[in-house]
Amino acid sequence: xxxxxxxxxxxxxxxxxxxxxxxxxxxxxxxxxxxxxxxxxxxxxxxxxxxxxxxxxxxxxxxxxxxxxxxxxxxxxxxxxxxxxxxxxxxxxxxxxxxxxxxxxxxxxxxxxxxxxxxxxxxxxxxxxxxxxxxxxxxxxxxxxxxxxxxxxxxxxxxxxxxxxxxxxxxxxxxxxxxxxxxxxxxxxxxxxxxxxxxxxxxxxxxxxxxxxxxxxxxxxxxxxxxxxxxxxxxxxxxxxxxxxxxxxxxxxxxxxxxxxxxxxxxxxxxxxxxxxxxxxxxxxxxxxxxxxxxxxxxxxxxxxxxxxxxxxxxxxxxxxxxxxxxxxxxxxxxxxxxxxxxxxxxxxxxxxxxxxxxxxxxxxxxxxxxxxxxxxxxxxxxxxxxxxxxxxxxxxxxxxxxxxxxxxxxxxxxxxxxxxxxxxxxxxxxxxxxxxxxxxxxxxxxxxxxxxxxxxx
Amino acid sequence: xxxxxxxxxxxxxxxxxxxxxxxxxxxxxxxxxxxxxxxxxxxxxxxxxxxxxxxxxxxxxxxxxxxxxxxxxxxxxxxxxxxxxxxxxxxxxxxxxxxxxxxxxxxxxxxxxxxxxxxxxxxxxxxxxxxxxxxxxxxxxxxxxxxxxxxxxxxxxxxxxxxxxxxxxxxxxxxxxxxxxxxxxxxxxxxxxxxxxxxxxxxxxxxxxxxxxxxxxxxxxxxxxxxxxxxxxxxxxxxxxxxxxxxxxxxxxxxxxxxxxxxxxxxxxxxxxxxxxxxxxxxxxxxxxxxxxxxx
Numbered sequence: 001x002x003x004x005x006x007x008x009x010x011x012x013x014x015x016x017x018x019x020x021x022x023x024x025x026x027x028x029x030x031x032x033x034x035x036x037x038x039x040x041x042x043x044x045x046x047x048x049x050x051x052x053x054x055x056x057x058x059x060x061x062x063x064x065x066x067x068x069x070x071x072x073x074x075x076x077x078x079x080x081x082x083x084x085x086x087x088x089x090x091x092x093x094x095x096x097x098x099x100x101x102x103x104x105x106x107x108x109x110x111x112x113x114x115x116x117x118x119x120x121x122x123x124x125x126x127x128x129x130x131x132x133x134x135x136x137x138x139x140x141x142x143x144x145x146x147x148x149x150x151x152x153x154x155x156x157x158x159x160x161x162x163x164x165x166x167x168x169x170x171x172x173x174x175x176x177x178x179x180x181x182x183x184x185x186x187x188x189x190x191x192x193x194x195x196x197x198x199x200x201x202x203x204x205x206x207x208x209x210x211x212x213x214x215x216x217x218x219x220x221x222x223x224x225x226x227x228x229x230x231x232x233x234x235x236x237x238x239x240x241x242x243x244x245x246x247x248x249x250x251x252x253x254x255x256x257x258x259x260x261x262x263x264x265x266x267x268x269x270x271x272x273x274x275x276x277x278x279x280x281x282x283x284x285x286x287x288x289x290x291x292x293x294x295x296x297x298x299x300x301x302x303x304x305x306x307x308x309x310x311x312x313x314x315x316x317x318x319x320x321x322x323x324x325x326x327x328x329x330x331x332x333x334x335x336x337x338x339x340x341x342x343x344x345x346x347x348x349x350x351x352x353x354x355x356x357x358x359x360x361x362x363x364x365x366x367x368x369x370x371x372x373x374x375x376x377x378x379x380x381x382x383x384x385x386x387x388x389x390x391x392x393x394x395x396x397x398x399x400x401x402x403x404x405x406x407x408x409x410x411x412x413x414x415x416x417x418x419x420x421x422x423x424x425x426x427x428x429x430x431x432x433x434x435x436x437x438x439x440x441x442x443x444x445x446x447x448x449x450x451x452x453x454x455x456x457x458x
Numbered sequence: 459x460x461x462x463x464x465x466x467x468x469x470x471x472x473x474x475x476x477x478x479x480x481x482x483x484x485x486x487x488x489x490x491x492x493x494x495x496x497x498x499x500x501x502x503x504x505x506x507x508x509x510x511x512x513x514x515x516x517x518x519x520x521x522x523x524x525x526x527x528x529x530x531x532x533x534x535x536x537x538x539x540x541x542x543x544x545x546x547x548x549x550x551x552x553x554x555x556x557x558x559x560x561x562x563x564x565x566x567x568x569x570x571x572x573x574x575x576x577x578x579x580x581x582x583x584x585x586x587x588x589x590x591x592x593x594x595x596x597x598x599x600x601x602x603x604x605x606x607x608x609x610x611x612x613x614x615x616x617x618x619x620x621x622x623x624x625x626x627x628x629x630x631x632x633x634x635x636x637x638x639x640x641x642x643x644x645x646x647x648x649x650x651x652x653x654x655x656x657x658x659x660x661x662x663x664x665x666x667x668x669x670x671x672x673x674x675x676x677x678x679x680x681x682x683x684x685x686x687x688x689x690x691x692x693x694x695x696x697x698x699x700x701x702x703x704x705x706x707x708x709x710x711x712x713x714x715x716x717x718x719x720x721x722x723x724x725x726x727x728x729x730x731x732x733x734x735x736x737x738x739x740x741x742x743x744x745x746x747x748x749x750x751x752x753x754x
Binding site: 107110111113114132133135136138216223225278279280281282283284288297422423424427428431432434435437438439 | 500501502503581584585586587588589591608610611612613696697699700701702703713716717718719720721
């Protein structure tokens with residue numbers, strides 16, 4: 001008897017994991033019956049929906065989950081400014097920041113979504129990634145705040161489509177970026193490279209030259225698996241001769257075993273084999289990876305233009321050594337004016353928020369003042385909203401101006417893999433690519449793995 | 459049991475509150491997990507019943523499931539092999555050190571530290587030289603260049619690197635348990651044995667070992683079950699990567715549930731883990747009972 005009890009208690013300990021998972025699902029639903037009376041009135045028809053008055057000075061706390069973990073960036077700085085300004089105007093409102101790394105935030109939000117307890121304001125990725133949240137009715141439509149004070153017209157044309165479902169906009173992006181190749185002019189000169197590569201073969205050559213000089217050719221933080229995928233997708237955009245590969249797969253016109261995909265995998269492996277990436281890339285997280293470039297240890301950095309402001313502020317940027325070029329053609333295919341497009345992570349408001357109106361009001365306040373704040377913080381590149389002002393006169397760097405110049409060349413492109421495909425497929429893709437960093441794999445089997453995941457999760 | 463002559467009904471009444479609590483926080487969630495394991499559910503929207511599809515996929519179609527089970531069981535084996543060493547160490551401490559408590563406390567320090575801190579610490583130690591990795595730098599300065607590795611990035615090494623960290627962390631824990639056990643053996647027994655001519659390691663063989671078996675059993679089960687559930691350390695250090703090379707059952711469950719958003723499948727894996735723990739607990743108990751009986 002005593003023995004059995006002992007055994008049971010050990011089993012109990014063993015089940016803690018299961019327990020915690022199940023407990024997530026059983027958490028109390030955050031119903032909105034505690035919402036203030038004014039909270040249920042549509043904001044547009046209520047004149048009181050003008051700031052903190054919504055709650056008649058009642059103390060409210062809003063949780064704002066965000067991904068601005070690196071405090072040195074203009075976005076993090078801007079966020080701090082907005083929060084300070086807003087709480088000064090509305091002393092009854094406290095804004096609690098839940099700041100996380102991108103990957104952590106994604107995981108946390110999914111966990112919270114399973115328990116239907118998402119924070120008042122959170123951040124999600126566009127299109128396929130936010131769709132399940134919208135379908136589950138977790139987000140509040142933001143049409144009303146977009147209509148207020150003409151906020152909608154400040155956004156670039158067509159951008160909000162990535163965040164719209166059934167005619168409602170459910171999230172407001174924090175950026176709109178393209179993927180570019182940043183490079184360090186000084187390190188290129190040290191390796192005897194005179195001009196940025198325009199073909200993939202030249203890129204490989206340059207990688208070898210840099211490697212010989214003991215310089216890390218391309219910075220990456222592949223512990224956060226999206227980084228490698230974003231780079232890979234740019235190759236695929238070229239080998240496919242244009243955008244739309246994933247859409248073709250979704251439409252059943254192509255499979256992952258298509259030559260374009262296999263060719264992209266081969267090209268990517270060529271980069272890995274040439275030693276393009278830092279030692280131990282899979283154990284470096286995205287921030288640390290970016291710092292390799294920003295601190296002048298790595299010569300190139302293939303990433304979204306959202307890094308422009310941060311690079312300007314870094315050692316390399318301050319020394320005037322940073323510049324950017326378009327991703328080269330691969331095996332003579334593709335158009336350099338087609339870019340990987342990255343409509344930014346976006347702010348969404350929980351439909352079940354107890355302080356829905358305050359949350360929306362804050363978001364309206366934030367997005368209204370965001371363009372000016374970011375312009376002043378020298379972060380005009382990659383903003384979702386139209387910028388007013390003369391960049392040169394405002395003292396913008398050559399890097400920023402040249403990146404903005406690339407924006408003007410954009411002639412179509414693709415969204416990131418995980419913005420297009422279901423999470424289960426994206427997950428297979430992400431790990432499959434991470435594997436290429438540590439192991440040579442037959443490209444056909446990579447393609448097969450993708451196709452199998454797609455077929456299993458259609 | 460009958461010595462106290464308490465009616466069964468009284469016993470039942472006294473057990474009931476604890477039992478109810480236990481059922482609510484242990485058995486019901488386990489049941490729910492088994493149930494969720496039969497769903498096709500993304501965790502957000504409405505679920506669909508799929509019967510045993512998840513189990514079928516897990517056992518036959520998932521190329522990363524059995525490796526994860528193997529990593530987990532190896533984890534358990536490694537943790538258990540540490541325990542005899544702890545026992546030996548405990549015996550030596552009790553016998554040869556005048557005030558051993560202090561040393562035991564020092565060994566215990568890593569146990570108090572948060573796993574996240576330990577994970578970060580060791581990740582830094584293991585990282586490549588160019589990123590300030592201590593282990594590789596030390597090997598380099600010793601002239602052992604050929605021993606240098608990407609400790610967390612080479613697929614066939616990464617898992618062992620994590621085992622080592624875990625062994626390092628829990629050494630003090632098991633040492634403390636064994637140490638207390640050895641200390642609690644009455645000295646009269648040793649004195650009597652000494653008169654009969656049994657001293658030193660002979661006394662250990664015939665007195666310490668038989669008397670420590672129950673304590674040993676606790677240590678073994680704790681180590682075993684602890685390793686089956688290992689999650690935090692792996693999550694902090696590698697998140698199961700590179701490319702599933704360090705996936706254990708619980709990280710695979712987590713990745714399936716929260717990253718791939720297949721909660722049903724994740725729950726099936728969780729249920730498997732419960733069954734696995736149950737089976738192995740019974741096995742260990744049976745073996746240890748037999749050992750105990752032989753010595754008593």
